[in-house]
Amino acid sequence: MKKEYILEALIDNQISVLNRITSAYMKRQISIESLKLSKSYVKGVKKVVISSHTTEEVIGHIVRQLNNLEDLHKVDYYLPKRNNHKNTTDKTGY
Amino acid sequence: MKTEKINGAEALLKSLVNEGVEIIFGYPGGSIMPFYDELYNYGDRIRHILVRHEQGAVHAAEGYARATGRVGVCVATSGPGATNLITGLADALMDSTPVVCITAQVISSKLGTNYFQEADTIGITIPVTKWNYQITNASEISGVIAKAFYVARSGRPGPVLISLTRDAQVEMTEYRYEQYIPPVQKFNEDAEHNEWLCQDVAGMINGAEKPLIIVGQGVIISGAENQVLKIAESGNIPVISTLMGLSAFPTTHRLFAGFAGMHGNIAPNLMTQQSDLILAVGMRFSDRVTGDVSKYAPKAKIIHIDIDDSEFNKTVRSHVSIKGDASRVLKSISPGVKYRERPQWWSFIDDKRMIEKERIISRDLTPVRGTKNISMAMAVDALARIGGGEPVVVTDVGQNQMFSARYSKFNKTRSMITSGGLGTMGFGLPAGIGAKLGVPDRQVVVITGDGGFQMSLQELGTIMQSGIDVKIMILNNSFLGMVRQWQELFFEGRYSFTSMDNPDFMKIASAYNIKCARIERAEDLDSKVKEMLDCKESFLLEVVVDKRENVFPMVPSGAPLDNIILK
Known part of the structure; x- marks a missing residue:
């Protein structure tokens, strides 16, 4: 079922990483509802927050694919409600 | 410690040497000239193979990587040089092939001005690379190249593109080789x-x-x-x-x-x-x-x-x-x-094997419908019998690829080099060149069709100039066979633009000074395949095969695996 999902990533301050993240949406024809790029608490690391409407299966796959990116430290998705937080970057979860 | 200053182009070459690169495939052009100028002095340490098209360079680097397990390297200039690499990069990404492509870029102060031979290489290659980076300062070269090789070969291997601006190539820098140390979390994951x-x-x-x-x-x-x-x-x-x-x-x-x-x-x-x-x-x-x-x-x-x-x-x-x-x-x-x-x-x-032997293999391995014509399966089978499973088989895409996969024999690993995920026609010949340079002691045979061969036949020039011993077997059915097969099976026999009027491949081979032979009858097959394999230099064998031959068994696209068409 399609819902709003928020993707959050911590990336190095390098030109092509943001592009690689948005292209993961582009190639699946998912339109991005909002996108915010901001400083994080670590110098040289930026935080990306993207909201989009899609299914959990698709956003989960996007996150797992982005996890393999160079210059990306952490990526995660959750539903906008705070109590539904789900951590998918746990590598031992499989 | 004081180190001598060298220019960026030489720093790049030193980095390549430090990464253990012995062969690079490339094509010079405007923006990459400072690099080529330094390469002139590095002929004793790095062998440069001049290809005839940048796509040939990247496919050759893929063939080299797949045959050896090492990272394949190719070099091209900015703009058209870089855009010509895209197909090969996409191919390498799909087939997890470690390749590092180095392309030049215009002077950094002119970026974005539509300068002569400028293209947004980084932007264009994002979806087809595992990682890419544009170097604008010579001081970055050492670190970035080390990382490029690490990224290309680590984890699931893939292609990396490094774009190097012209000013970064000529800028003077103190060079020190630094090994790339991956972030701790990535390192642990692998272990x-x-x-x-x-x-x-x-x-x-x-x-x-x-x-x-x-x-x-x-x-x-x-x-x-x-x-x-x-x-x-x-x-x-x-x-x-x-x-x-x-x-x-x-x-x-x-x-x-x-x-x-x-x-x-x-x-x-x-x-x-x-x-x-x-x-x-x-x-x-x-x-x-x-x-x-x-x-x-x-x-x-x-x-x-x-x-x-x-x-x-x-x-x-x-x-x-x-x-x-x-x-x-x-x-x-x-x-x-x-x-x-x-x-x-x-x-x-054993039962299913027997069914295939009786209903498919015995039919494939006899001349087509009462003629003396050679079938594609017979040609590949002859190579498998006479070669004894030793040669590296490099295929193109289509029916030739499927028959090669079905009838080849392999005793050693890294003996089948083919474009699987992307299905790139024109892959075979340049990949064969790269494979041969990677494993010079092994016999390399390119099995290709008449269509795919003509997509990259200019690389015969590379074979001629570099004196590489690659055997080429063209299975010529004067058709884009796989598409023709689908048209026959699923489009009611409307053969829309799949028949080909081909040139005389013997004249083409002779023009490039490559030994060649053409066979049409089944009785000549074994002797000519043996002659090809025994030849000490490159050899092009054109096998004229039946136009109507189809690859079976076949599971139609989207059907379950037990829904097999036998004829």
Whole structure:
């Protein structure tokens, strides 16, 4: 079922990483509802927050694919409600 | 410590030497000239192969990488030079091939001004590379090149593109080679996998009545061939292969049941549907392997081993997924695997093998419909018999590829080089050149069709100039055979633009000073294939084959694997 999902990533301050993240949406024809790029608490690391409407299966796959990116430290998705937080970057979860 | 200043171009060359690069494939042009000027002095350390088209350079680098396991390197200029690499980069990304492409870029102060031969190389190559980076300062070169090679070969290998502005090539810098040290979390990921889970997996294998091992290219990349052999032999388990996994397991071994997928053997596809346990190693359940995903392996518990966890549960749901290097994971599984006879399972397999032999293979290996014409299967089979499974087979894409996969014999690993995921026509000839330069002691035979050969036949010039010994076998049916087959089967025989009026390939080969022969009759096949293999230099053998030949068996696109068309 399609819902709003928020993707959050911590990336190095390098030109092509943001592009690689948005292209993961582009190639699946998912339109991005909002996108915010901001400083994080670590110098040289930026935080990306993207909201989009899609299914959990698709956003989960996007996150797992982005996890393999160079210059990306952490990526995660959750539903906008705070109590539904789900951590998918746990590598031992499989 | 004071180091001498050198320019960026030389720094790049020093980095390449430090990374162990011996051969680069390239094509010079405007913005890359400072690099080529320095390369002039490095002829004793790095061999440069001048290709005839940048696409040839990247495919050759892929062929080199696939034959050796080392990183293939290619060089091109800015703008058109870089855009000509795109197909090869996409191919390398799909087939997990470690390639580093170095392209030039215009002076950094002119970026974005539509300068002569400017293209947004970084922007264009984002979707087709594992990582890319634009260097604008010579001081960055050492670190970036070290990282580029690390990224290309680590984890699931892939292509990396480094764009180097012209000013970064001429700027003076103090050079010091730095080895790339990956971030701690990435390093740990590669090292660990779940030991006790592996022991459970061994127990699952022992309990299975109809187990099956599927090997993909991951087995070759991680060097896990012996581990697979050990598990298969110690458990008496049949092994099947994907197209990309071919040659990971010796094809003549009694446990090898064949090649799976759309044009695969009958036994592997039916086995998949009957099996109760599938051990899938280093493969990604591509649509050509699974057919209809919802009906794939309905009875099986699937154990998926891969280095890339984004492949888990992507198309096929697995019951157990283990992220890790195939060789290490299998090493943990193999001690627990016990021998079991499973006579019913083996008689099922032998039965299906027999059906294929009677209904497909015997038909493929006889001249077509009462003529003396050669069939494509006969040509590949002749090579397999006379070559004895020793040569590296490099294929193009289409019917020639499928017949090569079905009828070739492989004794050694890294002997099948083909464009699997992207299906790039024109891949064969340049990849063959790269493979031969990577493994000069082995015989390299390119099997190609008349269509694919003409997509990259300019690389005959590379063979001529560099004196490379590559054998080329053109299976000429004067058609784009695979498309023609689909038109016959699914488009009611409307052969829309698939027939080809071909040039005289003998004249083309002679123009490039390459020995050649043309055969049409079955009785000449063995002697000419032998002549080709015995020849000490390049040889082009044109085999004229029947136009109407189709590749069977076939699982139609989107159909379940047990829906096999036999004719």
